[in-house]
Amino acid sequence: MLELLGAGWDLVSGLLLSVWGVLVLVGTFSSDVLVHLHTEMPRVEGLLVGVLLTWFLARREKHALLRVVSAPLKLVLDILDLVWDQCLEVIGDLKGTVVGWLQKGWGLLTAWPKKGWTLLVGALQGLKDKLSKSAE
Secondary structure (H helix, E strand, O other): HHHHHHHHHHOOOOHHHHHHHHHHHHHHHHHHHHHHHHHHHHHHHHHHHHHHHHHHHHHOOOOHHHHHHHHHHHHHHHHHHHHHHHHHHHHHHHHHHHHHHHHHHHHHHHHHHHHHHHHHHHHHHHHHHHHHHOOO
């Protein structure tokens, strides 16, 4: 009976050690790949992280864990959206201000010649009326 228990224990401990060895092997491989990506191929790493975060964001409504993982990305996207909207509003306001200033400057620039033209036409009209009355 003890031999049967010993053989069973050897089976369970061997399986646990094998599973632990596989986990250590997979963990070592993953860390080596991540270190290589980080040091030798940072653009590929960035691309992979972007694809992973996009995948999390696309499937965030289906699982609570994905919702938690994609929350920082959602926050960053909301902030970027707000910044974009504010930049467009500032550009629109700046455009309106510059156009207003240019129209005001153009109005001041053209006001003097228009005023001089009106005075000249008025003086010539008055001279014409005066000459018409004297000719009658």
